[in-house]
Amino acid sequence: MTVAPRNEPLRFRDLAEVAEAVRRDGGRLSMARRLVLEALFAADALVSAEQIAAGAHTGTAIEIASVYRNLERLEELGVVRHVHLGHGPGLYGLVGDGEREYLVCEGCGRVTAADPARLDRARAAIRADLGYEARFTHFPIHGLCDDCAPAERRR
Amino acid sequence: MTVAPRNEPLRFRDLAEVAEAVRRDGGRLSMARRLVLEALFAADALVSAEQIAAGAHTGTAIEIASVYRNLERLEELGVVRHVHLGHGPGLYGLVGDGEREYLVCEGCGRVTAADPARLDRARAAIRADLGYEARFTHFPIHGLCDDCAPAERRR
Numbered sequence: 001m002t003v004a005p006r007n008e009p010l011r012f013r014d015l016a017e018v019a020e021a022v023r024r025d026g027g028r029l030s031m032a033r034r035l036v037l038e039a040l041f042a043a044d045a046l047v048s049a050e051q052i053a054a055g056a057h058t059g060t061a062i063e064i065a066s067v068y069r070n071l072e073r074l075e076e077l078g079v080v081r082h083v084h085l086g087h088g089p090g091l092y093g094l095v096g097d098g099e100r101e102y103l104v105c106e107g108c109g110r111v112t113a114a115d116p117a118r119l120d121r122a123r124a125a126i127r128a129d130l131g132y133e134a135r136f137t138h139f140p141i142h143g144l145c146d147d148c149a150p151a152e153r154r155r
Numbered sequence: 156m157t158v159a160p161r162n163e164p165l166r167f168r169d170l171a172e173v174a175e176a177v178r179r180d181g182g183r184l185s186m187a188r189r190l191v192l193e194a195l196f197a198a199d200a201l202v203s204a205e206q207i208a209a210g211a212h213t214g215t216a217i218e219i220a221s222v223y224r225n226l227e228r229l230e231e232l233g234v235v236r237h238v239h240l241g242h243g244p245g246l247y248g249l250v251g252d253g254e255r256e257y258l259v260c261e262g263c264g265r266v267t268a269a270d271p272a273r274l275d276r277a278r279a280a281i282r283a284d285l286g287y288e289a290r291f292t293h294f295p296i297h298g299l300c301d302d303c304a305p306a307e308r309r310r
Contacts, residue, residue: 086294087239103287104294118284125276130269131301132258134277139241139259139297146286 011079011095015041018079018094025077032066036074037094046083046091084139085111102140107148111140166234166250170196173234173249180232187221191229192249201238201246239294240266257295262303266295 012018015037019029027033035058039047042057049068055061071092074080082090085104101119103112119136126134144152167173170192174184182188190213194202197212204223210216226247229235237245240259255268274291281289299307 084242103281103285103289105287106293112285112287114285119281121280121284122277125280126258126274126296126298129273129276130258130267132260132267132296132298133304133307134258134296134298136297138261139294141281141287141289141296142291142294143281143287143289149288152288 032062033070035062036070040094046093048089099137101136104140104142105145105148107144110145187217188225190217191225195249201248203244254292256291259295259297260300261297262299265300
């Protein structure tokens, strides 16, 4: 399975800090919302709503509709973000101190999380040649990684 | 709605040419497959499987499962390709003489189809800086177009 490493420092240290931020924004920390957040803190990679609903990280299952509702609201509050790594469902994670952009290998499924600065030259080329301000935080770059690209060329 | 223009010359001129290619490859041109192809020839943009199933371009509805099955097989035969332009379903089109890569504006939903050569500099930068051989034919570049990016910066 394709998983994205969570290699960025989180914006919130623990559940209490998120709870405080959610409360400041007028949001409640219902039991379902608490379980969603616990799952996100427990996971060491980005997770799907289905995994959270199944209780994969907390041992407690929740209604899938409730998971999606809470993820959406937490995203509006700036606590959660999601990324689409391919044909599958979106993957969710806690917002970190620094944004990450993603590259997905269509050969081996490897996911690379990159500091946005590493894509600045590509972004400048896209801006100059096509007039687009590209960002790869939500929909990543697809292609072949440096292991798979040479193998493809040899075929 | 987000639509991608079909601005490339097609590899097959008409249904008879596709039928011939499908037959050479050992495939049959069942009624469902014929309707799928007729829809693709009639559409002036990429279309979803749902639109084909609803008979949007032919006036004849087909089972959605049959549409997906036929699209998959036609894709294996090199007649059809698909692209994911965002959160929605994949969009299908006939394979053209030249591949196109796509950019999607997350502001206004505009889709730009680009000749791959126009992304060569971006591709070179991604190769040099991250070791990936990027392609934007199946999963496009997301960002803000030249109308929306300045508006975003002003906010």
